[in-house]
Structures are given as structure tokens and as C-alpha cells.
Amino acid sequence: MRIRTRIAPSPTGIAHVGNMYTALLNYAFAKSQEGKFILRIEDTDRERYVPGSEQVIFSALRWLGIQIDEGPEIGGPYEPYTQSKRLPIYVSHAQALVKKGKAYFCFCSPERLAAMRKSQQQRGKLSMYDGTCRRLTAAEAKKRAGSEKHVVRLKVPKTGSTSWRDLIRGDISFENFGLDDQVLLKSDGFPTYHLAVVVDDHRMRISHVIRAEEWISSTPKHILLFRAFGWKLPEFAHTPLLRNPDRSKLSKRKNPVSVVWYREHGFLPQALVNYLCLMGWSHPEGKEKFSLKEFIDNFSLERIQTTQPIFDVEKLRWLNGLYIRETKDQKLIGLLRPFVPKGAKASMLRRILPLIHDRIHTLEEFNDYAEFFFTKPQVDAKLLLKQSKHSQLETLRKLKEFMALLNTLQTGEFTAFKLEKRSRELAEDEWTPKKLFMTVRVAITGSTVSPPLFDSIHILGKTETIDRVKHAATILKTSS
RNA sequence: GGCCCCAUCGUCUAAUGGUUAGGACGCUACCCUCUCAAGGUAGUAAUCCGGGUUCGACUCCCGGUGGGGUCACCA
Numbered sequence: 001m002r003i004r005t006r007i008a009p010s011p012t013g014i015a016h017v018g019n020m021y022t023a024l025l026n027y028a029f030a031k032s033q034e035g036k037f038i039l040r041i042e043d044t045d046r047e048r049y050v051p052g053s054e055q056v057i058f059s060a061l062r063w064l065g066i067q068i069d070e071g072p073e074i075g076g077p078y079e080p081y082t083q084s085k086r087l088p089i090y091v092s093h094a095q096a097l098v099k100k101g102k103a104y105f106c107f108c109s110p111e112r113l114a115a116m117r118k119s120q121q122q123r124g125k126l127s128m129y130d131g132t133c134r135r136l137t138a139a140e141a142k143k144r145a146g147s148e149k150h151v152v153r154l155k156v157p158k159t160g161s162t163s164w165r166d167l168i169r170g171d172i173s174f175e176n177f178g179l180d181d182q183v184l185l186k187s188d189g190f191p192t193y194h195l196a197v198v199v200d201d202h203r204m205r206i207s208h209v210i211r212a213e214e215w216i217s218s219t220p221k222h223i224l225l226f227r228a229f230g231w232k233l234p235e236f237a238h239t240p241l242l243r244n245p246d247r248s249k250l251s252k253r254k255n256p257v258s259v260v261w262y263r264e265h266g267f268l269p270q271a272l273v274n275y276l277c278l279m280g281w282s283h284p285e286g287k288e289k290f291s292l293k294e295f296i297d298n299f300s301l302e303r304i305q306t307t308q309p310i311f312d313v314e315k316l317r318w319l320n321g322l323y324i325r326e327t328k329d330q331k332l333i334g335l336l337r338p339f340v341p342k343g344a345k346a347s348m349l350r351r352i353l354p355l356i357h358d359r360i361h362t363l364e365e366f367n368d369y370a371e372f373f374f375t376k377p378q379v380d381a382k383l384l385l386k387q388s389k390h391s392q393l394e395t396l397r398k399l400k401e402f403m404a405l406l407n408t409l410q411t412g413e414f415t416a417f418k419l420e421k422r423s424r425e426l427a428e429d430e431w432t433p434k435k436l437f438m439t440v441r442v443a444i445t446g447s448t449v450s451p452p453l454f455d456s457i458h459i460l461g462k463t464e465t466i467d468r469v470k471h472a473a474t475i476l477k478t479s480s
Numbered sequence: 481g482g483c484c485c486c487a488u489c490g491u492c493u494a495a496u497g498g499u500u501a502g503g504a505c506g507c508u509a510c511c512c513u514c515u516c517a518a519g520g521u522a523g524u525a526a527u528c529c530g531g532g533u534u535c536g537a538c539u540c541c542c543g544g545u546g547g548g549g550u551c552a553c554c555a
Contacts, residue, residue, distance in 0.1 A: 045554055124482095172485080187553060214550070249548080286502085308548065319505090
């Protein structure tokens with residue numbers, strides 16, 4: 001059998017990490033079996049449609065390195081891959097089902113259905129369609145369908161059960177009496193998700209439906225539909241659902257869920273993919289860091305867990321740091337571009353980067369360490385004194401001494417090594433190197449946290465450094 | 481509430497019915513050190529509860545409890 005998997009996102013405007021996780025699993029499964037991975041846009045809800053969503057999904061997949069074999073734009077043997085362009089197919093299939101007696105026209109108004117549900121709930125009963133139109137004769141239904149607004153409903157058996165062997169979870173079974181007569185075709189002529197997904201999965205020869213756990217309860221409806229059509233069932237595999245820290249379904253209310261958010265906050269696609277691989281799956285050798293290719297090479301559905309993983313940004317940050325550290329400087333400078341101050345010279349970035357490279361976990365953090373190279377810092381007199389652990393006068397004296405030292409250094413001597421060596425000579429009993437260095441650090445960076453001091457001074461240059469120390473001294477002098 | 485799924489450190493996870501229940505993130509301490517990182521070392525911490533099967537249960541079965549999903553002319 002040819003392996004064909006798919007993801008079928010609805011165009012809601014964002015590339016949700018949950019969707020991308022499902023995409024990753026479908027992609028890995030297909031590629032590990034030399035199969036095809038298909039993208040299909042499920043835009044059958046006109047009210048929720050957000051223009052441009054397809055592009056968002058495309059670019060997110062591309063960014064993550066997940067390649068689609070068939071889909072909108074790139075096409076394929078089962079075009080079109082956008083459901084709104086396949087309307088006649090769904091309509092004719094729904095009609096065929098009515099003709100076969102497997103489905104029926106329903107003329108009940110949304111108002112009546114709402115009232116019915118309310119009453120059912122008040123009486124503590126199951127909320128289900130009461131079957132009013134199911135009891136209509138075929139002739140009467142056909143007659144009314146000519147003039148009245150209607151939907152098409154699936155005639156779900158009242159007895160028996162529907163079950164399947166889930167590739168991840170094993171046997172799952174539902175009693176049919178608990179299943180509702182699902183609407184297949186809406187009154188606006190659009191299919192519901194249930195009809196569209198079954199028709200398309202069949203027509204597009206999808207062999208394995210791999211989707212999140214939240215779809216388990218609609219699977220029996222889909223199976224019943226496949227059977228009503230007389231079609232062969234695909235295999236089903238229900239993956240774990242990504243969670244918020246409170247274990248509810250991952251949602252944008254409680255977590256960043258857009259892939260774009262992660263990109264814009266300096267996460268690398270390899271890290272995000274790697275992290276997602278660790279959700280519900282583990283490398284056979286226990287490795288934590290591995291590539292998408294290695295994931296595919298080792299992938300099997302059997303290794304997918306059934307428990308509910310919490311999406312933990314902390315571990316993602318750790319992984320991201322690993323990937324940043326293994327990225328070559330030259331490459332990293334390109335990636336850093338959107339995150340550095342505007343107009344920052346490449347030559348400058350090349351000099352700064354080695355000092356920052358091992359210190360950041362996200363690209364966004366570059367500025368936390370490097371901003372002072374581009375902008376004169378705010379210096380706080382209190383912070384200076386706190387680091388010097390000396391009086392105002394004594395601290396001023398030492399800063400002047402340090403400036404004098406800088407002045408004596410010739411251009412050729414202005415290196416990190418030389419600077420450190422000479423600065424250490426400035427140390428006295430009560431002026432340990434640590435006190436001196438920290439005071440200078442605050443003077444030139446404005447912060448107690450910075451890249452290595454003398455490398456930083458070397459990059460800033462003699463004139464700029466003296467200027468900053470002088471400025472810090474002025475601030476100290478004028479503070480009370 | 482009905483139905484369905486799930487249950488190992490705080491988090492991600494490993495463990496053919498036999499392990500001192502392993503690894504990773506985080507956290508803590510120490511080393512390194514001009515700060516912060518990175519790196520190194522050590523430490524912290526878990527089989528939801530109760531029955532059963534078995535010589536032996538994290539593992540199999542049953543029942544609780546807990547969490548989650550789903551019950552639309554949304555997907």
C-alpha cells in the first residue's frame with residue numbers, strides 16, 4: 001500500500017504549534033515509509049475564514065523544514081486541495097447517500113434545534129437530534145426539498161457499536177446509540193467537516209489519518225460515513241494533544257501558540273522542530289538533540305506515547321541555546337539581523353558576536369548583552385558605588401587612575417590581553433581586581449552584567465571608553 | 481452530566497513481569513571565573529489510591545480517584 005498522510009488545517013490566520021506538531025508527525029511517518037505528505041485546506045466555514053491564512057501555513061511549514069508533496073499552489077494528482085473549490089463533489093456525494101437511504105433531508109430550523117437541545121439538557125437527557133425529519137417518507141422529503149431550506153443528515157444506526165484499532169491507542173469502541181445524526185451538508189450548500197474530510201481522504205487516497213486526540217470522538221462518525229459510502233477505511237492514529245501548563249488544550253489564551261511568535265522571539269526552526277519531536281516521542285538511544293532527518297530515520301508510531309505533554313518553553317530555550325551555539329558566526333550574523341539595532345555594521349557584529357555567542361538562548365537575547373556597544377548606557381551613581389565598595393571620592397580617584405592608564409596605552413597595546421594585564425597592576429589591597437573591574441563595567445556598560453570586560457573595551461575603542469568613564473565620573477561627581 | 485481518552489520526579493520522558501526505577505530540562509551546591517553565560521562535578525525529586533493475578537507488578541486485570549477531550553448547519 002502506498003503511504004499517504006495529510007494535514008488539514010482550517011484557515012484561521014495562524015500557524016498553530018499544535019497543527020505543526022501534527023504536521024511533523026504526519027510528515028515523519030510518510031517519509032519514514034517512502035510515502036507522500038499532503039496539505040489540504042479545510043475552509044468550509046465561511047464565517048471563520050481569514051484571508052491570507054494559506055500563506056501563513058505555507059511559510060511556517062517551509063520555515064520548519066516540513067515539505068509537502070501535494071497541496072494548494074504546488075498542485076498534485078488530486079487537485080484542487082482547497083475544499084471550497086470542491087463543493088460540487090461534496091454535494092453530489094451527499095445526494096448519493098440520500099438516494100441510497102443512508103442519509104436524509106432535515107428541515108428543522110436552527111431555532112427549533114436550539115430549543116430542543118435546551119429542553120433536553122434541562123431534563124438531564126442526552127443532547128441529540130430527535131429524529132423528526134428522519135421519519136419523513138422519501139417522497140415527502142424530496143417534495144419539500146424543492147422549496148424549503150434544508151440540510152442533509154447521516155442516518156446513524158441506533159444499535160450496535162463502532163470500533164477501530166487505533167495505531168497509537170489500540171482498540172477503541174463507541175456504542176452507536178450515543179452518536180448523533182450528524183449534519184453532512186449545511187443549508188448553504190457547504191459540507192461540514194465530517195463529510196468533507198471523509199470524501200477527501202477517500203478521493204485523495206489517504207492511507208493513514210494521523211491527528212490529535214481531540215478527534216477521537218468524531219472518528220466513529222467518520223467510520224460510519226466511510227461504510228455508508230462503501231469505502232475502505234484508512235488507518236487511524238490519534239496523537240497526544242499538546243497542553244498548557246494547567247493541562248488544558250494548548251491555547252493562545254494561555255501560551256504563545258503561533259509559530260510566527262517563536263520565530264519573532266529568536267527561536268531557531270531546528271530547535272522548535274527538535275523540541276516538538278520530544279513531545280510524546282523519545283529517541284530510541286535516549287538522545288535529546290537530533291535533526292529532523294534523524295527523527296524520520298528513527299520514527300515509528302509505536303513509540304508515540306498516549307499521555308498529554310505540556311509544552312514547556314524552558315526546555316525549548318535550552319535546546320535553542322544548543323542550536324545557537326553550534327551555529328557558525330557567519331551564519332548567525334545573518335539570523336541575528338532582525339534582532340540587532342538598525343544600521344549595525346556587519347564588521348561590528350562580527351567582532352561582538354564571539355563574546356555573545358555562548359551566552360544567549362534566543363536570538364532576541366543578543367541585545368540584552370550587546371546593546372551598550374551601540375548606545376551609550378544610562379549610568380547610575382548608586383550602582384557604581386555599590387560595586388566599588390568605596391566612597392564617592394575614592395571611586396572617582398580610581399576611575400581617573402583607570403583613564404590615565406588607558407591614555408598611556410599605545411594603539412598597538414590596546415588589546416584585551418594587555419588591558420587586563422595593566423588593569424590588574426592597578427589593584428591595591430582595598431581595590432581588588434573584582435571591585436575595580438565591576439566599577440569599570442558599570443561605568444562603560446551601565447550594567448553589572450556584560451560580556452567579558454576587556455574584550456568589550458577593546459571593541460569599543462580607546463576614545464569611546466575614555467569618554468564613557470569620564471561621563472560616569474561626572475555623574476558620580478554630581479550625585480549627592 | 482453522557483460518551484471517550486489518559487495517569488512514572490515540578491516538566492519532557494526511559495524501563496521483554498525480575499533495574500539501587502535511568503536520562504534530560506529546571507532548581508540547589510561546588511569547581512572554573514572580572515559580571516553573566518557556557519562548560520565540569522555533585523545533589524534534589526516520581527511509579528495516583530485500593531483490590532486481584534503472580535514466587536515476583538511501573539508493567540497484566542478490576543474498581544475508585546484525578547486530569548483531559550468531546551457532545552454545533554466550527555474545524
